Amino acid sequence: MTLTEGAAERERFAERPSSRYGPRRAHARRSKRRRRLRRAVLVVLVVPVLVAGGTYGWAESRLRRDVDLGAYGHRPPPGAGTNYLIVGSDSRDGLSEGDVEDLHAGGGGGRRTDSMMLVHTGAHGATMVSLPRDSYVTLPGRLDTLTGKTKRPERDKLNAAFSYGGPELLAHTVERNTGLRIDHYAEIGFAGFVNIVDAIGGVRMCLDRDIVDEKSGADLRKGCHTLDGRQALAFVRQRHQEREGDLGRSKNQQKFLSTLAHQAARPDTLFDPLRAGPAAQAGLDTLIVDEDMDLRDLGTMFRAVRGVAGGQGKQINVPVSGIGVPTSKGNVLTWDARRSARLFDDLRHDRPVTERGETTRRR
Incomplete structure (x- = not known):
């Protein structure tokens, strides 16, 4: 035989x-x-991290628990369910000068973020809400580290909170403007994003038009393609080709994050050591989380994002009433006060979300 x-x-x-x-x-x-699938832990947010079996202790020891969510005090009371703030930052840790040039990641001082998503999990499944970086919000009073003086609350773009005070001020600002308590925070920089996408063999995306953007480096043709790390980073960062600008970018980021979570969770990725191992190290090397985050929390967050990708959750943008509204801080997005308040109230009480996140256009 x-x-x-x-x-x-x-x-x-x-x-x-x-x-x-x-x-x-x-x-x-x-x-x-x-059992192996349940033990596997992936984080996306582009933040997918695989930790299975014997690698659990190793992964726990590599988590950078740098963020103190209570640094500013005066937090909203805990609500029902769990809220995660997922952030993609412009951190260049792990990038050479050549990488920075190749990825169009240079320019600008300070620390910034192009991607902010609020993920809520509870009795009615998962809801993923994009928070555009140009959202016009109230920044809480804070100590100005440059002058040493206390600044009063002021109106500014949401992204400015991250630039002025890092993850702590950003989380505090989101809490103040949504009324939601942020239970956990996860952030990944440029290098981690690129390495994760490359480690799982790229991400398959279908585009309904050509996208060419000099600033982000995007040069993509209409149709379906497997994007490598560099192409994926350019795609989620570009906004100048989007009719809705920053809001359009937020929609692209949601779509990409869901696709990445779905693909990273496939059995052939989860249990392929040649792909899972590099993805785990790529994510953990640049992942920054809050002080109370552990791998189980990361796993819950990933499963929520993956569930949304599979249609078992809701994926929306914060309701917007104005796009490109001129202010002293530049053109901004304004939230629809009534509808956004209803959305965040539903999340706070873990009720079924009825808001669809459609935009009332106003300039």
């Missing part, structure tokens, strides 16, 4: 209902696969 014939014979034996051992062993194998 040849090796091929032998394998076929063993497979037929395993499928026989009368076999004393075949079904039991097959069931055991299926149960073992399910």
Whole structure:
């Protein structure tokens, strides 16, 4: 009997209902696969991190728990369910000068973010809400680190909070303007994003038009493509080709994040050590989380994002009433006060979300 014939014979034996051992062993194998899947932890937010079996302790030790969500005090009371703030920053940690040039990641001082998403999990599933960086919000009073003086609350773009005070001020600003308590925070920089996408073999995206943007480096053609890390970063950063500007970019980021979460969770990625291992290290090396975050929290967050990608959740933008509204801080997006308040109230009380996130255009 040849090796091929032998394998076929063993497979037929395993499928026989009368076999004393075949079904039991097959069931055991299926149960073992399910247990492995439950143990696997991926984070996306572009932040997918795989941690399975014996790598758990190693991964726990590499988490950078740098963010103190209570640094500014005066936080909203805990609500029902759990709220995660997922941020993509322009951190260049891990990039060489050549990488910075190739990724169009240079220019500008300070620390910025192009991507902010609020993910809520609770009794009614997951809801992912994009918070455009140009949202016109109230920044809380704070100590100005440049002057040493206390600044009064002021209106500015949401992205400015990250630039002025990093993750702590950003989380505090989101809490103040939504009334939601941020339970966990996850941030990944340029290098981590690129490396994760490359580690899982790229992300398949279908575009309805050509996208060419000099500032982000995007040069993509209409149709379906597997984007590598550099192309993916350019795609989620570009906004000048979007009719709705920053709001359009937020929609692209939601679409990409969901696709990435769905693809990273495929069995052939989860259990392929040549792909899962590099993805885990790529994510953990540049991932920044809050002080109370652990791998179980990351796993819950990932499953929420993956669920939204699979249609088991809601994916919306914060309701916007104005796009490109001129202010002393530049052109901004204004939230629809009534509808956004209703959305955040539903999330705070873990009620089913009825808001669709459609935009009332006003300039």
